[in-house]
Amino acid sequence: MDSRTKGKTVMEVGGDGVAVITLINPPVNSLSFDVLYNLKSNYEEALSRNDVKAIVITGAKGKFSGGFDISGFSEIQKGTMKEPKVGFISIDIITDLLEAARKPSVAAIDGLALGGGLELSMACHARISTPGAQLGLPELQLGVIPGFGGTQRLPRLVGLTKALEMILTSKPVRAEEGHSLGLIDAVVPSAELLTTARRWALDIVERRKPWITSLLKTDKLPPLGEAREILKFARGQTRKQAPNMKHPLMCLDALEMGIVSGPRVGLEKEAEVGSQVISLDTTKGLIHVFFSQRGTVKVPGVTDRGLMPRKIKKVAIIGGGLMGSGIATALILSNYPVILKEVNEKFLEAGIGRVKANLQSRVRKGSMSKEKFEKTMSLLKGSLDYESFRDVDMVIEAVIENISLKQQIFADLEKYCPQHCILASNTSTIDLNKIGERTKSQDRIVGAHFFSPAHVMPLLEIVRTNHTSAQVIVDLLDVGKKIKKTPVVVGNCTGFAVNRMFFPYTQAAMFLVERGADPYLIDSAVSKFGMPMGPFRLCDLVGFGVAIATATQFIENFPERTYKSMIIPLMQEDKRAGEATRKGFYLYDDKRKAKPDPELKKYIEKARSISGANVDPKLVKLSEKEIIEMTFFPVVNEACRVFAEGIAVKAADLDIAAIMGMGFPPYRGGIMFWADSIGSKYIYSRLDEWSKTYGDFFKPCAFLAERGSKGAPLSAPVEQARSRL
Numbered sequence: 001m002d003s004r005t006k007g008k009t010v011m012e013v014g015g016d017g018v019a020v021i022t023l024i025n026p027p028v029n030s031l032s033f034d035v036l037y038n039l040k041s042n043y044e045e046a047l048s049r050n051d052v053k054a055i056v057i058t059g060a061k062g063k064f065s066g067g068f069d070i071s072g073f074s075e076i077q078k079g080t081m082k083e084p085k086v087g088f089i090s091i092d093i094i095t096d097l098l099e100a101a102r103k104p105s106v107a108a109i110d111g112l113a114l115g116g117g118l119e120l121s122m123a124c125h126a127r128i129s130t131p132g133a134q135l136g137l138p139e140l141q142l143g144v145i146p147g148f149g150g151t152q153r154l155p156r157l158v159g160l161t162k163a164l165e166m167i168l169t170s171k172p173v174r175a176e177e178g179h180s181l182g183l184i185d186a187v188v189p190s191a192e193l194l195t196t197a198r199r200w201a202l203d204i205v206e207r208r209k210p211w212i213t214s215l216l217k218t219d220k221l222p223p224l225g226e227a228r229e230i231l232k233f234a235r236g237q238t239r240k241q242a243p244n245m246k247h248p249l250m251c252l253d254a255l256e257m258g259i260v261s262g263p264r265v266g267l268e269k270e271a272e273v274g275s276q277v278i279s280l281d282t283t284k285g286l287i288h289v290f291f292s293q294r295g296t297v298k299v300p301g302v303t304d305r306g307l308m309p310r311k312i313k314k315v316a317i318i319g320g321g322l323m324g325s326g327i328a329t330a331l332i333l334s335n336y337p338v339i340l341k342e343v344n345e346k347f348l349e350a351g352i353g354r355v356k357a358n359l360q361s362r363v364r365k366g367s368m369s370k371e372k373f374e375k376t377m378s379l380l381k382g383s384l385d386y387e388s389f390r391d392v393d394m395v396i397e398a399v400i401e402n403i404s405l406k407q408q409i410f411a412d413l414e415k416y417c418p419q420h421c422i423l424a425s426n427t428s429t430i431d432l433n434k435i436g437e438r439t440k441s442q443d444r445i446v447g448a449h450f451f452s453p454a455h456v457m458p459l460l461e462i463v464r465t466n467h468t469s470a471q472v473i474v475d476l477l478d479v480g481k482k483i484k485k486t487p488v489v490v491g492n493c494t495g496f497a498v499n500r501m502f503f504p505y506t507q508a509a510m511f512l513v514e515r516g517a518d519p520y521l522i523d524s525a526v527s528k529f530g531m532p533m534g535p536f537r538l539c540d541l542v543g544f545g546v547a548i549a550t551a552t553q554f555i556e557n558f559p560e561r562t563y564k565s566m567i568i569p570l571m572q573e574d575k576r577a578g579e580a581t582r583k584g585f586y587l588y589d590d591k592r593k594a595k596p597d598p599e600l601k602k603y604i605e606k607a608r609s610i611s612g613a614n615v616d617p618k619l620v621k622l623s624e625k626e627i628i629e630m631t632f633f634p635v636v637n638e639a640c641r642v643f644a645e646g647i648a649v650k651a652a653d654l655d656i657a658a659i660m661g662m663g664f665p666p667y668r669g670g671i672m673f674w675a676d677s678i679g680s681k682y683i684y685s686r687l688d689e690w691s692k693t694y695g696d697f698f699k700p701c702a703f704l705a706e707r708g709s710k711g712a713p714l715s716a717p718v719e720q721a722r723s724r725l
């Protein structure tokens, strides 16, 4: 293969008259333009050869195709690649050359057929798949739309309602379900895939099997009036669930056009819309997230050294509270045997009970069978001492946030655990060097910072000190992958990456409220921006105890940029501690529904009199845009510090940390990507102005000042010398 080309197809013609065209573009046989143009020429050859009666399309190495090559979108966005004529691939090649051919084709699907991969297969005249293969159109998740005919063929194969569900949720179905839906014609074992597909193709030629053109099918489509109603409902839901994104509605336009005006017009609309969505800002953000998420496991100086992860056969967890039980759940769900240690029988029983409850909720929802529940629970053993720690490969400490307790535990672990054992802590804020101070095992001490609830939240911050060995990081990255977390490797400091970014966000909100801004308007603006909830609703959810404990760490470590507000401590004095006490910034009813509380004013006024802050008429009347800037620019400022200090090795890691740890909207690409879309110059000038009026909390850091003065992107790499990793 030419090193400049990305993938190819190969064609082999058998003695039976079947041409097998194989898609080859590792690792997932994505459909790059090179693959697609190769496919076109192979196809033309197959159609012109007299010794070819039928065609089978398949993918190399157990995967049909993961869809269009996503890097192609980035290249088109950057202008480094020219987009082909609108409709050239979907209409000229896939429809007019392939589907309308006078020789039939069958798709032989192993492993997966996603996005453009499934769309290509739907243009074939039959589809044979192996069991368990994943079939789906996940394009909306990337900010694009199914653009190789998927908006037209999927509803015609599986019906409008199911097609909408698959497209709007981006969720794939397994081959067995695909078979019952009519998407797949037969499911056969891997070893029989090609022979069955070849035979099927010849049977179509011989008219022993039907020659089905998906685009012309109408039997699964509802009558027009009903279809319009279904689409109207889908539009309403989409507007509610994705209010800041245009591409899902544009996708529905293409789908509707095909139903109302026929599939050819639908294909044209799909091609037009497909090309328009590529340049949307939200699409740029989502595509950036796709690659950034996969990039977090590439850590310079760690993962490029040829180290192989060691096998972790058994894990011990210390502390079966909220976090320990969640971590245990995540591990046993991925088949790791786990020992859970607690202080006494009562706490141990409670911890195991929490793990059980986590799994039982899956059984109740039907996503876990009773047998699987029993089997999974059998991987968990309780313990009250360290005797059973003698053969564990990794320990994760998750006791309360108390330095001397953690120091004692790590000293004990050094005595009982084998020498190779990884010693991890789930601390949210404490310096890991302090935790390991009483040991000689600094090279195997690492942070494994999970987020609550640990068995649900997708992020794992892997915290590395200057002493942690690369091998330990490689091992933990592997565990992270096995338990289906997205790991981000960060350096050691108070709050690491996520909590450091989180802190100024709530602080800024408190600052604004003390100067007269309405907390409920702030929450509403932040939710509209795309966060799952505003800062005040979040404080209520997390609880004021946690909020105060975290604030204390920040006041101690970063006093020069901490805004000290008394609102939360004053409420806590009055036994208002957030949602758990049914009173915080909001009042909560039995169904946990939040409603504004007029009494809140009282606490704000009292806090204002303590801090000496005055109501500022400008801040009382902030627009939504100004609220977003005043709450998120301080976050950008802190993210810049984290980046400049080398706590994060790549700006894109902070994007993923913000999305998965803070709930920052993925379609904005993450905190640094969003900041660059606004421009460093503007962010710097706003913070600089506020710091002059309101004090050092807003003061732009040196990194932001330097880049802002030049208007340079914040995400451009920091010189290696300054990076800590």
Ligand SMILES: CCC[C@H](O)CC(=O)SCCNC(=O)CCNC(=O)[C@H](O)C(C)(C)COP(=O)([O-])OP(=O)([O-])OC[C@H]1O[C@@H](n2cnc3c(N)ncnc32)[C@H](O)[C@@H]1OP(=O)([O-])[O-]
Binding pocket: 027, 028, 030, 031, 066, 067, 068, 069, 070, 071, 112, 114, 115, 116, 117, 119, 138, 139, 142, 144, 145, 146, 147, 148, 150, 274, 291, 294, 295
């Ligand atoms: C006009 C166009 C119309 C069309 O309708 C649009 C589309 O088809 S849009 C597409 C619709 N399709 C989708 O949205 C599917 C997107 N892909 C996925 O969901 C998962 O990657 C998949 C399930 C396939 C494998 O999961 P896994 O086993 O956990 O593995 P992994 O996730 O770690 O990936 C391994 C490597 O493969 C890379 N790569 C993967 N796919 C693509 C791609 N399409 N392209 C390029 N690269 C791709 C990935 O970056 C990574 O590279 P690296 O350098 O090693 O970091």
Ligand SMILES: NC(=O)c1ccc[n+]([C@@H]2O[C@H](COP(=O)([O-])OP(=O)(O)OC[C@H]3O[C@@H](n4cnc5c(N)ncnc54)[C@H](O)[C@@H]3O)[C@@H](O)[C@H]2O)c1
Binding pocket: 318, 319, 320, 321, 322, 323, 324, 341, 342, 343, 347, 398, 399, 400, 401, 402, 405, 409, 426, 427, 428, 429, 449, 450, 451, 452
């Ligand atoms: N709660 C969160 O949202 C969150 C998120 C991320 C990280 N963390 C961190 O996780 C850790 C645990 O937090 P949590 O919320 O699960 O606390 P928790 O109070 O719910 O649980 C702590 C558990 O540790 C047990 N324990 C105490 N000493 C022990 C010992 N010597 N041996 C065995 N067990 C012992 C306690 O009995 C208790 O059950 C803390 O370091 C915290 O900072 C918490």
